[in-house]
Amino acid sequence: MGLLTRMETVFKSKMNKVLNKMEDPRETLDYSYEKQLELLQNVKRGIAEVTTSKKRLQLQRAKLLQSNEKLEKQARDAVAADREDLARMALERKAALQQQVDGIDREIAELEKQEEKLIASEKRLSTKVEIFRTKKESIKAQYSAAEAQVKINESVTGISEEMADVGLALERAENKTEEMKARAEAIDELMEAGTLEDLTGSKDDIERELAKISAQTSVESELARLKAEAGKEPEKEETEEEKKGV
Template sequence: MGLFSRMETVVKSKMNKLMDRMEDPRETLDYSYEKQLEMLQDVKRGVAEVATSKKRLQLQRSKLQQNLEKLDSQARDAIKADREDLARLALERKTTLNTQIQGLDQQIEDLEKEQEKLVAAEKRLSTKVEVFRTKKETIKAQYSAAEAQVKINESVSGISEEMADVGLAIERAENKTENMKARASALDELIDTGTLDDLTSSGDDIDRELAKINSATTVDLELEKLKKEAGK
């Protein structure tokens, strides 16, 4: 049981991380706002239904009141006509209507109170929804800005890493170039001093020295020739 419990914990942890990466808080906020709007619409419909029911009862009471006045008039006319039986019948019906009107008045009063409660609830909920909407848009804007900043920083970080690699490559190339120059200079010096034989030239060191002497003699002869021609 301990192993399975740990496995379940690990799976839940992995799923939570996966859901966290997949969830966009902006979409969650918009969904919550839509749900609150639906609740607000339900309250408004409730207010409308109560107001409609109250209006129906008021119309019904108005009709009963008209009948009540008619019965009262009929009772008076019956008395004038010496028809006490008709007057009594009219008064009995009038009493029944009065009872019905009193019942309607109580229902209308109850609906009026219910309507006032719903209207107050609607105003409170409407205020909360508006506050949530403002906060929602603020959070969404902040999240979008943070998301853009993260992308920019990631791009800059990637560029910095690439530039660092380029810098290292350039540094290595410069070091190799300097080493190659130093090696070439050292080889030239060794060749000039005779420490290192110049494989590109023929003969040994004696031949090279004789070649130098011959070259110097040739130069001297040419110089004397130019002096004679110039009269010096």
């Protein structure tokens, strides 16, 4: 029994969460308002039925009173004609009809009381329904505003989280870029110092030496040209024999 009770409790809690997610308070309020309107309509229908019954009894009472007036006249005519027996018969019928009229009067009075109670109930209920309607619309408006605010806040939160991720990505990119710049500068310095060979170059060692000789020759040629323009004789280089004093 303990296990079954626990399973029942868990099931009810799960269902309660599902129902809470599915339930829309605005729909619940509208449904309650519709039910109150139905109740109010039932009360109004009851008033109409009581009023109809009262009107029917009043019409029946009016017919009985007409019959009584007719019997009263017949009794008078019978007395004038010295027909006491007919006068007595008319008066007996009149008395019976009067009893019916008295009964109808009691029923009409009872219906009037019911009618008054129903009308008072209808007025109180109408006031309550109108108050509920106003409050319902106010709550619905507040709920809609709160719902919109929640959606906005969720959107802002999502954007903030996304921007935070973008910020981290930018920071990582900047750090990586700075690291690559530092490595590039370090490699340039090593290549300029000759510590690191430029493996991407197309020249080998011989070509680099020939390039240096060509550059030196070009410099000497330019220097000789400048001296000639200045009227200075270019210095003759000593041969190996002169250097030996031969």
